Amino acid sequence: MAFTILERPKKHLQILFKKMSNAIIKVENLGKSYLIGHEREKGYVALRDVVANKAKNFAKGIKDTIGGKQLMGDQVVEEFWALKDVSFEINQGDTLGVIGRNGAGKSTLLKILSRITEPTKGKITLNGRIASLLEVGTGFHPELTGRENIYLNGAILGMSRAEIKRKFDEIVDFSGVERFLDTPVKRYSSGMYVRLAFAVAAHLESEILVVDEVLAVGDAEFQKKCLGKMGEVSKGDGRTVLFVSHNMAAIENLCKKSILLQNGSLVNAGNTSDIISYYVSRQHIENKKLSDIITRKGNKSLFFTDGLIEGIETDEQQAETFKSLRIKLSYKYKQEVPLNSYKIDIGINNHFGDRVGWLSTKTIENDFNLAANDSIEFVIQNLPFGPGDYTCNIYSEINNEVADWLESVLAFTIKEKDYYNTGKLVPANQGNILLKYKIV
Amino acid sequence: MQLIIEPGRTEKNYWKDLWRYRELFYILAWRDVKVRYKQTVIGVLWSVVRPLLTMLVFTVIFSKIAKLPTDGTTNYAILVYTAMLPWQFFSTALTESSNSLVNNNTLISKVYFPRLIIPASAVIASFVDFLISFVILFGLMFFYHFVPPIQILLLPVFLIFVFLTSFSLGLYLTAVNVKYRDFRYIIPFIVQFGLYVSPVGFSSNVIPAKWRLLYDLNPMVGVIDGFRWCITGAPFTKNTTISIIISLIITLFMLAFGIYYFRKTEKTFADII
Numbered sequence: 284m285a286f287t288i289l290e291r292p293k294k295h296l297q298i299l300f301k302k303m304s305n306a307i308i309k310v311e312n313l314g315k316s317y318l319i320g321h322e323r324e325k326g327y328v329a330l331r332d333v334v335a336n337k338a339k340n341f342a343k344g345i346k347d348t349i350g351g352k353q354l355m356g357d358q359v360v361e362e363f364w365a366l367k368d369v370s371f372e373i374n375q376g377d378t379l380g381v382i383g384r385n386g387a388g389k390s391t392l393l394k395i396l397s398r399i400t401e402p403t404k405g406k407i408t409l410n411g412r413i414a415s416l417l418e419v420g421t422g423f424h425p426e427l428t429g430r431e432n433i434y435l436n437g438a439i440l441g442m443s444r445a446e447i448k449r450k451f452d453e454i455v456d457f458s459g460v461e462r463f464l465d466t467p468v469k470r471y472s473s474g475m476y477v478r479l480a481f482a483v484a485a486h487l488e489s490e491i492l493v494v495d496e497v498l499a500v501g502d503a504e505f506q507k508k509c510l511g512k513m514g515e516v517s518k519g520d521g522r523t524v525l526f527v528s529h530n531m532a533a534i535e536n537l538c539k540k541s542i543l544l545q546n547g548s549l550v551n552a553g554n555t556s557d558i559i560s561y562y563v564s565r566q567h568i569e570n571k572k573l574s575d576i577i578t579r580k581g582n583k584s585l586f587f588t589d590g591l592i593e594g595i596e597t598d599e600q601q602a603e604t605f606k607s608l609r610i611k612l613s614y615k616y617k618q619e620v621p622l623n624s625y626k627i628d629i630g631i632n633n634h635f636g637d638r639v640g641w642l643s644t645k646t647i648e649n650d651f652n653l654a655a656n657d658s659i660e661f662v663i664q665n666l667p668f669g670p671g672d673y674t675c676n677i678y679s680e681i682n683n684e685v686a687d688w689l690e691s692v693l694a695f696t697i698k699e700k701d702y703y704n705t706g707k708l709v710p711a712n713q714g715n716i717l718l719k720y721k722i723v
Numbered sequence: 724m725q726l727i728i729e730p731g732r733t734e735k736n737y738w739k740d741l742w743r744y745r746e747l748f749y750i751l752a753w754r755d756v757k758v759r760y761k762q763t764v765i766g767v768l769w770s771v772v773r774p775l776l777t778m779l780v781f782t783v784i785f786s787k788i789a790k791l792p793t794d795g796t797t798n799y800a801i802l803v804y805t806a807m808l809p810w811q812f813f814s815t816a817l818t819e820s821s822n823s824l825v826n827n828n829t830l831i832s833k834v835y836f837p838r839l840i841i842p843a844s845a846v847i848a849s850f851v852d853f854l855i856s857f858v859i860l861f862g863l864m865f866f867y868h869f870v871p872p873i874q875i876l877l878l879p880v881f882l883i884f885v886f887l888t889s890f891s892l893g894l895y896l897t898a899v900n901v902k903y904r905d906f907r908y909i910i911p912f913i914v915q916f917g918l919y920v921s922p923v924g925f926s927s928n929v930i931p932a933k934w935r936l937l938y939d940l941n942p943m944v945g946v947i948d949g950f951r952w953c954i955t956g957a958p959f960t961k962n963t964t965i966s967i968i969i970s971l972i973i974t975l976f977m978l979a980f981g982i983y984y985f986r987k988t989e990k991t992f993a994d995i996i
Contacts, residue, residue, distance in 0.1 A: 317994065330903035398728060398835035399993045407728040421833045424754060426761045431754075438750040439834055467761075 306372040307410045307491060307523050308396075314404035315366040315391050365391040366547045369405070373540075375490070376521040380528070380538035380555055382562050384672050384694055385634060387544040389495075389527045393417060396493050396525065411490030411523070414441050418495070420480030425469035429460055429479055432468055436483045450486045457512075458482035485512045493525045531559055531670070531699045532708055563601060563698055570694055573613075573677075578689075584620045585653075585679045585686035589613040592675075592695040595662070602697045604717045608666045610642070610693070612677060613658040623682045625653045629661060630676040631668070632691065633715045639668060669709060669717040670699040737986065741837045748840045755819075755848035770852035771859050774807045781807070781924040794926045794957040798867045804860055805954045806923040806947045809885045812853035813943060814914040820845040820893030821900045821910050824992065831992055838989045839982075842897040846890045860954070872956035881949045888942050888974045894981035898988045901995065922947050927962065935962065942977070945970025 366388040373379050383389050394400045396407065397415035422439040423432050433454055437447040447454075455461055458479045460471070468476055528534050534541060534555060541558040543551040551561050574588040593600035595607035602608050610629060631640040642661050644651060651659060675693040679686045701708065702717055709717060733740070741748075760767055778800060785791045786799040793799045820842040824831065827841050864871065900906045921943040922930075930938050938944060945967040951957040 329905045331905055333903065394993065395728065397833075398733065399832065401733055401990055402728065402730055404730065409726040409728070410724075411726075412724060413726065415834070417833045418829070422827075422830050424758055426758050427754065431757070435750055435754055438747045439830065439836075443746055444750075 306408075307375040308373040308525070309408040310372070310405070311370050311407070312405040313366055313369040313392070313395065313402050313407060314364060315388075315395060315400070316362050316364045316403045318362060364547050366395070366402075366544075369544070369547075369549045371542055371549060371552060373523055373525070375411075375523055377540060378524040378526060378538045380526050380534035380541035380558075381544065382531075382534065382541050382558060383544035384696075386546075388547040389544055390417075391547075392544070393493055393495050393525070393527060409491060412441075412488075413491040413493065414484075414487040414489035415493035416440070416484045416487075416495065417493075419477055419484070423468055423476070423480060426467055428467055429464045429471070432479065433483055436480065440484060440487055441489070442487065446488065454482045454486050457485060489522070491523045491525070495527050535559060535699075563696055570692070573689065573692060576689055576692060580688040581679070581685040582681075583687060584617045584681045584684070585625070586615045587612055587677055587679070587687050587689060588615055590675075590677070590693045592693055602666065602695050603700060604666055604669055604697055604702045605719065606666060608663045610661045610663070610675070611658055612660075614679075614687075615657065616654060618654065620681060622654050624680075625682075625686075626678075626680040627653075627659060628676075628678040630678070632674050632676065633668075634672040634674075636691075637715075639673070639715050665719075666697070667716050667718070668697055669702075669715050670697050671715060672696050733990065734986075737837060741839060744836045744840060747836055748844060751840060752844035752847040755844050756851050759848055759852070767855055770855045774804065774811045774856050775859055777811075778804045778807050785924040791925050791929055794928065794951065794955065797955045797957065798869060801860075801863055801867060801869055801955055802926065802951070802957075803924060804863055805951050806921070808853065808856055808860065809881075809946050809950050810918065810921060810923045810943065811856065812849055812885060813889045813946075814917070815849040815852060816846045816889035817893050817896060817914060818910060819849050820890075821896040822907060824897050824901050825904070825907075838992055839894070839985065842893055842985075843890065846886070846893055849889075850886060869955075871954055874953050874956070878950075878953045881946065881953055884949065884971070884974070885946045887978060888946055888970070891974055891978035891981040892942075894985045895977065898981075898985045901992055902988060917941070917943065922951075926951075926957070927966065939966050939969045940973070942970040942973040 369388075369392065381389050381392065391400075393415065394417075395402050396409075396413065397417060399417075420432075420436060422436055424435065427435065433451065434444070434447055438444070442450075455464060458475075458481075460475050460479050463471065463475065468479070471479070524537075526534060526538055538555050540553065541555040542549055543558050543562050551558055570590070572588070573590050574586070590613070591609075591611045592602065593609050594602045595609055597603045597606050612627070612629075626643065626645050628641065628643040628645075630638055631642075633639050640663075642663070644659075653659075673695055674691045675695075676688075676690045677692065678688045699708070703709075781803045782800045785803070786793070793802050823841045823845040824838065831838065831841075863869070896906070896910060900910075920938070920941055927938075927944065927948050945963075948957070948963045948966050952959050952963060957963075
């Protein structure tokens, strides 16, 4: 049951299975576009602004309309394809992993599959009941008891009352919260909450199960139990599972096949281990050149043109924990500005967007000459970050004025690996930092 | 079972889906009712205390201070309370339903179901409140030795009527509220303003003839006058007939428009909420 990848003259790839007849999910040329407005700061539109802007931009509107640009409020909008021309098929009983970094289109794909949002183009044929689990405990109400929430959550996930009633004892048993069944869930510990929520989801009786990053929560032991249950779901009754996670180890464990999304397109499909190594080895190529990025702030007296992140003394220059990491920034400096002071900072964020580290030319001793060079290198020794996806914010200041400032650029991935040489991995929910320690 | 997802598909199967998701509809309405009474200290009493206190204030102000006439011989307290019931339902239903989608945003961005279920279940939860506050009405009737007329048997018709009026406007406001988030500041104002242009504290008879048509444009006028006719036996005049007909037309129009507008915006809820 191997994948056949046909390189098309078009830019995308089409992936076909040899056994076509068994396809339980068939996705054809799927596309989803959003209209995005530039410099849009609020997440929602306020009536007040609409009224004010309508009046203000009447003249400008006419000009832009003649110029052929579409208008939204006071902003010129651009069409953005979150997903474009994605085609694949999954056979009954398969477990498919969906890999890609933030913004690659994974969530959009799941949202379309779960019918939360409609595709703009293309078609999906599902030959079976589908249940999706995009979040643990969707619709749980804190005021209601555990028992009541089982019914509520079950109904939300698409179970009928009779079905929930039939499985009630099994669900309670799986969750291990019998004693608190009649306590409002607001009094539950977060662990109990997750266990109860997952217990309901694990008992869904659909032929297709779509699971998003839900295993990032809960304790390690329960995670294992859930992974086991999901594996059982897939192997046991021939159920099909579509699984998205940042946890490569979980995907490798659970899914034989995977697809890789990048900027909304399907770029590769095949055996999970191949896809993961392909994904990990393509990090540099995936990043946009810094000089091509438009969303940036500052007066441009210094301008970042490119960046490179690579591991030192590692396989294929891949970033690895406990090894050295080189971050090289190339820049152009406007020589005519007299240089009194400068500052270059790099902030490193994990895939949740939390800041996990910060490097700055101001905090450590150095004699770097900004004007005489066109690139600067930071070398981190003994990298403490654990496996996962990271991005950088780069910031520069010349004479106390912001020169160039870019956010969430230079993405890199630290490889999943046995860093403690014991064959045991650190669970994904145990923080981003790997500590060097010993037991005495 | 085969399911096809493609652009415009949800649109076509909308009513079928609504039927398929009826169980979810039932359970969400049940949740709204349950939560409503769990979060408050005195629970069910809330739906009784509020109209009762408002009734007392209105009776004192309009009858004792402003000396407005009642309908025939009906006790003023009963006159006010009879109108208070549908009004209270209407205003809670509007407030609750217009906030319902925004309050359930996690649900909307994580699961599919016809979104119409959410405002509808919010209106149903308010309807339960409404039915409970009827208890007080019977208490009042007993207290004042008031025997309701035979047409009280037609009350269910007006219950459906007020339900539709509230639901239709609620649906429209819900959709607008998702799109323009500052709209929620306008809703309390609509509700407050509505209380004074609806015949809650007074009888429709005190409205001068030249303002009558404008006054009738408020769909709650027909609803409330209908309730009064049913419960207190207020005379069913030509004016009442006109009010009810206008109100019915407006309600049906709003229902059609509410559903149309809601469904038009519904597809994008998950993207903008």
